[in-house]
Amino acid sequence: MNHAIEVNSLTKVYGPPDSGVLAVDHINFEVRQGEVFGFLGPNGAGKTTTQRMLTTLLEPTEGRIVIYGHDLARDAYPVKRQMGLVPEESNVYTELTAWDNLMFTAQLYRVPRAERAERARQLLETFGLWEKRNVKAEDFSKGMRRRLSIAMAIIHRPTLLFLDEPTPGLDVQSARAIRDLIRQLNAEGTTIFLTTHQIEEANQLCDRVAIINHGRIAAIDTPERLKAAFRRVQSVEVALEPDGQTHGEPLAALPGVMTTVKMGDKWRLYTEDPSALLPQVMDYARVNSLKVISLSTLGPSLEDVFLELTGQQVGTVRHGMQEEKPRRRGMKGQMGGGR
Amino acid sequence: MRGGWLQRLQDELAQAWVVIVKDMKVHYLQPGMIMFGFLMPFFMFFSFSVRREMGAVQGVARLLALTTFFTASAAGPFIIPLERRVGTYDRLLAAPMSLLTLLLGKTAVGALFAIGVSAFSLIVGVVAFGATLAQPWLLVAGVILGSFSFSALGLIFGSIPTRNPGDVQMPSTLLRWGLLFISGVFIPLAEMAPAARTVAYLSPLTYAQDLMNHAVLGMGLLSPWLDLLVLLASGILFMVPPIWMHRRGRRLGY
Numbered sequence: 001m002n003h004a005i006e007v008n009s010l011t012k013v014y015g016p017p018d019s020g021v022l023a024v025d026h027i028n029f030e031v032r033q034g035e036v037f038g039f040l041g042p043n044g045a046g047k048t049t050t051q052r053m054l055t056t057l058l059e060p061t062e063g064r065i066v067i068y069g070h071d072l073a074r075d076a077y078p079v080k081r082q083m084g085l086v087p088e089e090s091n092v093y094t095e096l097t098a099w100d101n102l103m104f105t106a107q108l109y110r111v112p113r114a115e116r117a118e119r120a121r122q123l124l125e126t127f128g129l130w131e132k133r134n135v136k137a138e139d140f141s142k143g144m145r146r147r148l149s150i151a152m153a154i155i156h157r158p159t160l161l162f163l164d165e166p167t168p169g170l171d172v173q174s175a176r177a178i179r180d181l182i183r184q185l186n187a188e189g190t191t192i193f194l195t196t197h198q199i200e201e202a203n204q205l206c207d208r209v210a211i212i213n214h215g216r217i218a219a220i221d222t223p224e225r226l227k228a229a230f231r232r233v234q235s236v237e238v239a240l241e242p243d244g245q246t247h248g249e250p251l252a253a254l255p256g257v258m259t260t261v262k263m264g265d266k267w268r269l270y271t272e273d274p275s276a277l278l279p280q281v282m283d284y285a286r287v288n289s290l291k292v293i294s295l296s297t298l299g300p301s302l303e304d305v306f307l308e309l310t311g312q313q314v315g316t317v318r319h320g321m322q323e324e325k326p327r328r329r330g331m332k333g334q335m336g337g338g339r
Numbered sequence: 340m341r342g343g344w345l346q347r348l349q350d351e352l353a354q355a356w357v358v359i360v361k362d363m364k365v366h367y368l369q370p371g372m373i374m375f376g377f378l379m380p381f382f383m384f385f386s387f388s389v390r391r392e393m394g395a396v397q398g399v400a401r402l403l404a405l406t407t408f409f410t411a412s413a414a415g416p417f418i419i420p421l422e423r424r425v426g427t428y429d430r431l432l433a434a435p436m437s438l439l440t441l442l443l444g445k446t447a448v449g450a451l452f453a454i455g456v457s458a459f460s461l462i463v464g465v466v467a468f469g470a471t472l473a474q475p476w477l478l479v480a481g482v483i484l485g486s487f488s489f490s491a492l493g494l495i496f497g498s499i500p501t502r503n504p505g506d507v508q509m510p511s512t513l514l515r516w517g518l519l520f521i522s523g524v525f526i527p528l529a530e531m532a533p534a535a536r537t538v539a540y541l542s543p544l545t546y547a548q549d550l551m552n553h554a555v556l557g558m559g560l561l562s563p564w565l566d567l568l569v570l571l572a573s574g575i576l577f578m579v580p581p582i583w584m585h586r587r588g589r590r591l592g593y
Contacts, residue, residue: 014592052592055433059589080435091426095365107357108434110350152430 358444415493473557
């Protein structure tokens with residue numbers, strides 16, 4: 001068996017089927033065993049609804065979900081035993097200590113009595129919570145609760161782990177620790193289904209990503225292949241001194257520039273031909289007696305791809321409007337199984 | 340195959356117990372809940388008994404029925420919506436156990452709490468009011484079955500597909516207080532008008548009160564066997580709406 005998850009024509013309508021809100025619209029995809037699969041989309045795109053259907057928390061209106069060969073509608077029990085779930089909110093029991101939270105989950109998943117304490121100790125040490133094991137979770141920081149929530153989701157050693165937005169709101173160290181843990185779990189063979197709107201996180205972690213928008217899969221592929229399909233959203237990034245908003249209009253007017261975006265002390269100029277644009281930027285700096293602090297060309301980021309596919313324009317400031325590009329042009333060969 | 344089923348049954352029972360212990364720690368053994376559980380029946384008892392012609396022993400039978408009813412059905416309506424709101428209910432729903440196991444665990448924890456508080460009320464009744472028990476086994480059976488029945492009744496409201504405990508407060512309070520007044524707790528069944536008595540027969544609390552009268556006073560209006568049967572049947576029957584509402588909630592997304 002190659003696929004951990006197979007989803008066919010999965011649909012969810014909130015409310016009456018004929019007049020309700022269509023949240024997920026006949027999506028199809030597969031998640032291979034042992035991969036980190038990213039599920040990306042803007043808010044309200046249908047990510048969490050899909051994940052809740054995959055974890056049996058929500059009943060699909062139509063469609064079929066097969067996990068490890070078991071049809072979820074008819075035979076969910078063996079799947080639930082192999083599944084771990086980390087929801088968006090850290091759903092720990094704040095009235096219980098970290099230790100009691102882990103013991104409760106271990107007992108709920110019928111982890112053998114002889115192994116519970118050892119697994120809990122290992123996890124608490126791994127997550128840096130061993131010293132706080134007897135402290136109630138109500139006294140934990142957001143990051144500590146997140147780590148405890150993940151520890152609770154993996155104490156029964158699931159082979160399939162669902163993570164919904166695991167790092168937003170965390171400090172850099174906690175977020176990095178969680179990403180490292182995801183890599184480690186995956187290296188040990190756990191299939192990861194990662195729901196996120198953090199593009200860079202998906203770029204760093206995922207073997208493949210699906211981009212969902214308005215309840216439909218817009219694309220499924222590896223991050224690099226998706227980027228390769230969007231070569232036209234390459235860019236030149238330049239930092240000038242003195243810096244200022246006044247550069248926006250003239251930079252946007254340079255030949256070949258489609259969009260300009262101010263990014264901190266830098267300007268990013270989106271273009272289809274960075275090599276042709278570079279000398280133009282240098283000329284602009286020279287003519288205006290500006291010092292070029294840095295100048296680089298960038299390929300399309302996964303964020304650019306995401307923005308293109310979800311119908312949002314790349315960047316937030318657009319000067320010198322070019323002819324509007326058709327969306328997803330030339331992408332047919334790169335599209336995944338979604339509709 | 341048989342071994343598989345036995346193992347599954349063993350797992351489900353163990354998981355129900357895990358839910359009981361967790362709920363007891365998280366929700367019931369909290370200062371507010373303990374204060375409510377122990378004091379509320381006494382407040383109500385004194386509110387409706389002071390300055391009325393009623394023997395102490397008769398009062399103890401009433402106190403026991405009140406305690407069982409109020410403590411068993413007190414927390415059930417609010418725990419599940421609260422857990423839904425903070426996301427911990429998803430953890431239970433996603434776990435490898437049946438919905439029935441989860442709901443049995445939720446019912447049992449409310450019942451166990453009520454049994455504990457009822458035992459306390461009995462001690463108060465014996466020590467403070469000098470009550471004696473005419474049929475102790477009926478008291479034990481009545482408190483156990485009544486607690487399960489009333490806890491399951493509370494679970495019906497807890498299963499309403501909502502994340503807001505406030506949504507279930509009004510209907511659950513209305514029903515519980517309504518049952519209190521139609522069930523022969525404050526007006527003995529024998530003194531009720533025929534129409535009122537007919538309504539009283541629809542309430543499981545009527546049978547719990549009658550059973551307490553048998554147990555403490557040695558007399559009741561109905562057969563104690565009928566009382567026990569109705570409490571058992573209502574406890575089973577009250578599990579049906581929560582299952583149906585949970586399935587509906589799974590379709591709606593709660």
